[in-house]
Amino acid sequence: MNSTSKEPKINFFGSDTEEQNIDDWQNVMTDDTPIKGTRLLSNVYQRCNIAVCEPEDFKEAKMDQNWIAAMKEELFMIEINKTWELVDRPQNRKVIGVKWVYRTKLNVDGSINKHKARLVVKG
Numbered sequence: 001m002n003s004t005s006k007e008p009k010i011n012f013f014g015s016d017t018e019e020q021n022i023d024d025w026q027n028v029m030t031d032d033t034p035i036k037g038t039r040l041l042s043n044v045y046q047r048c049n050i051a052v053c054e055p056e057d058f059k060e061a062k063m064d065q066n067w068i069a070a071m072k073e074e075l076f077m078i079e080i081n082k083t084w085e086l087v088d089r090p091q092n093r094k095v096i097g098v099k100w101v102y103r104t105k106l107n108v109d110g111s112i113n114k115h116k117a118r119l120v121v122k123g
Contacts, residue, residue: 070117
């Protein structure tokens with residue numbers, strides 16, 4: 001490497017200009033352009049103030065037409081994909097239980113995109 005090179009030399013520890021080097025390092029970090037896709041912290045906090053109520057169990061979900069439609073869509077997709085088929089219970093076998101899991105999908109602005117219901121195996 002050529003000794004006349006104009007590259008900045010950063011030596012954080014053990015130099016006479018340690019304090020200046022730390023200040024230079026902090027300036028480099030704060031002057032960087034923001035990374036694409038990042039949000040301001042104030043926008044994140046504003047979005048967190050939204051209260052989304054998701055049902056805890058089937059009894060709650062069956063009272064809301066949005067969740068009923070989401071459950072019907074999940075059952076339809078299970079049939080289309082042939083994920084499983086309903087059969088008679090075999091003797092001397094344990095039955096595997098299932099439960100519904102409910103999630104509300106949000107848009108970037110915090111508005112509701114869709115209600116999502118998943119039928120999952122217990123255990």
